Amino acid sequence: MTTHAVSWQPLSAGERSVAIEVLVNGPLSRAELARRLDLSAGSLTRLTKPLIESGLLVEVSEAGVPVEVRQGRPSQPLDIVAESRFFLGFKITAEMVYGVVTTLRSEVVARLDQPLTAHDPGEVADLLGEMTARLAERFPALAGIGIGAGGHVRDRAVVGDSPFLGWRDVPLAALVEERTGLPVVVENDVAALVEAETWFGAGRGLDRFAVLTIGAGVGYGLVLGGRRVPFAEQDRGFAHHWIIDPNGPLTPDGERGSAVSLLAIPSIRYQIRAASGRDATYEEILAAAAAGEPMASRVIDEAARALGTLVAQIANFAMLQRILLAGEGVGLMGVAGAVVDEAVRARRHPLAAPVDLETKVSDFHDWARGAAVLAIQVLVLGSAEG
Helix, strand or coil: CCCCCCCCCCCCHHHHHHHHHHHHHCCECHHHHHHHHCCCHHHHHHHHHHHHHCCCEEEECCCCCECCCCCCCCCCCEEECHHHCEEEEEEECCCEEEEEEECCCCCEEEEEEEECCCCCHHHHHHHHHHHHHHHHHHCCCEEEEEEEECCEEECCCEEEEECCCCEEEECHHHHHHHHHCCCEEEEEHHHHHHHHHHHHCCCCCCCEEEEEEECCCEEEEEEECCEECCCHHHHCCHHHHCECCCCCCCCCCCCCCEHHHHHCHHHHHHHHHHHHCCCCCHHHHHHHHHCCCHHHHHHHHHHHHHHHHHHHHHHHHHCCCEEEEECCCCHHHHHHHHHHHHHHHHCCCCCCCCCCEEECCCCHHHHHHHHHHHHHHHHHCCCCCC
């Protein structure tokens, strides 16, 4: 089933700058908007008029309620019409596809998850097409699709290498566009999450900010000057070689004592299995450590010290205002947060400011929301942040 994209007039560079500023920071008065963008009142009026006429912007009262446009120069703040368009975000794992629908301001309004029973690119694209068709029945004003995948992604369109899916050089954007009729953007899943947190989350308004994720792997994204810093190692498993403790554990995935060997969920489970001969879930290991079980406590405390060391290293070298810790492995903080904090302090100068470490309890729908934010950026506002 093909879904036709809603019409959207391309924005000029000036209109785009206004729309982005209001989208991320609105509602804003015209005076504040002009100050932020260094525009005259006349220039701002010229740029906002077509955005209001198109339904992208609206004048609101101080309480945020849309108001009727008046003659002359209105005094009401401007805001985005968040429900004027909807976006799909998909996060692909080895076993599942997690889907969300968001508004223009990335508020999740629907979810749809489906098991991934095959990794053939065509079959995966078929599944994404079917999920899109189901969601389009409820949200016909779809403007685009964002897809997050673990691994190396080229040109926001081609999955160059994904160890989780066993893919090489898969033109995923084109495959899904063929099945849906919607524009599609594909990106590394960590990069997508960083973009979402920069625009709408913990990093909004910050100049220097980082996202550290722990879960199936270890991911890292850096924001400087309010923009994500793209780097080739983002999606090439750099954490496999980020050595935290040269004498640390050796696991099948990652060098000895690397961030992955110490912190990734599969590595933690491997350590318990190798030592005890029994298989346990990550949640079971955390519960055992919380109960004082010696083997689980040793592995989790070692992981916590590694996390604290990693946070301190990032803070020391990047001099950040905040670090967001996210991913399905953040339950570690609930069990061994004190060990993490102790390790951070031990590896920072005694007079250094405390690290602003924010923990976000997240699931795969947060990653899917990040992919939807890519669609908002690239497909609507024409802002290729990456």
